[in-house]
Amino acid sequence: MRVKAVIAYDGSVYQGFQKQTTTDTTVTNDIEKALRSLQIDSSIIGSGRTDAGVHATGQVIHFDLPEFWSDLDKLKLNLNRKLTQIQFKHISSVSNDFHARFSAKKRLYRYVFKIQNPSVFEQKYISYYPEFDATLLTQALELFVGEHDFDHFHKTGTVTHTTVREIYKTNYIQRNNYHYIYFQANGFLRSQVRMMVEAAMQCARGDMTVKQLKEQIECQEKHTTRLAPPEGLYLAKINY
Missing domain, CATH: 3.30.70.580 (Pseudouridine synthase I, catalytic domain, N-terminal subdomain)
Known part of the structure; x- marks a missing residue:
């Protein structure tokens, strides 16, 4: 069974x-x-x-x-x-033809961070980013929505027949002292979510322009390869 x-x-x-x-x-x-x-x-x-x-x-x-x-x-x-x-x-x-990976339709990741240093009890589970512009973050996240070739948004060593993925929706919300970023897509490349979070946060903090982010999404130029810290990332839900 x-x-x-x-x-x-x-x-x-x-x-x-x-x-x-x-x-x-x-x-x-x-x-x-x-x-x-x-x-x-x-x-x-x-x-x-x-x-x-x-x-x-x-x-x-x-x-x-x-x-x-x-x-x-x-x-x-x-x-x-x-x-x-x-x-x-x-x-x-x-059923015997169910496959956890290939039968999946949508995958949802959640990223959690604070603008203050997390407490000793939170350090393994919440990331830290200092002050940022929430409007710029939302603008940056919206650029990822749609079908794109994410060749500039994955770790080397990714084994896949295509680097094209479709992002169905992104979202940023704040609840009390906690900040949440969501990505839902048909699939993700190796470390893609962490790289997208870091790029969006660079825009939100003024370290990269929205125009530069768009250039990287369109595979015109690679402006960053940095990854967001892993502590804040959660694989939240799989839809079949």
Whole structure:
């Protein structure tokens, strides 16, 4: 039986979502280790990868269960007992052709930051950007909406057949002392969200013009390759 699981995890303790040859400290490695302890030999497939330090509140994975694991509530309970930095929020059966990555229609990322230094209890989960112009930030974010070739907005080493992605919507809101940036798209390249956040914040702080950002989005000239800090980034929701 194939199952779909919605999970959350604290990315500050991991070197990323995907398995790596240089470390065992990944989200995938911990989940598969927990599955094996329950006599489940399946690998897991995620809706997408997250960088080291990046969190998730709505990552989706799929894996296949042996016949004797029919009680999904019991499975969730057992997995949550074994995993301390990862939480299984929902587990449900799906058709055998469901694929966490390729079946996904929309992906939503949330970026959280403050203009004051985060407290010692927030440092791993919230980023810091000093004063900025909210109007300029909104203008910068709007430039990303639509279908673009994001060749100038990803880390080198990205393996993909195309760098074209469609951003469905962006948003900036403030709640009390917390600031939130949202990106929803059909997909993202490696570190694309962090690079877009940093570029938009450079515009908002006067370090780059909106015209320069537009030039980079249109692949005319690359003005920045810096990444926003990973602590504030969350993979928030996957739509199927």
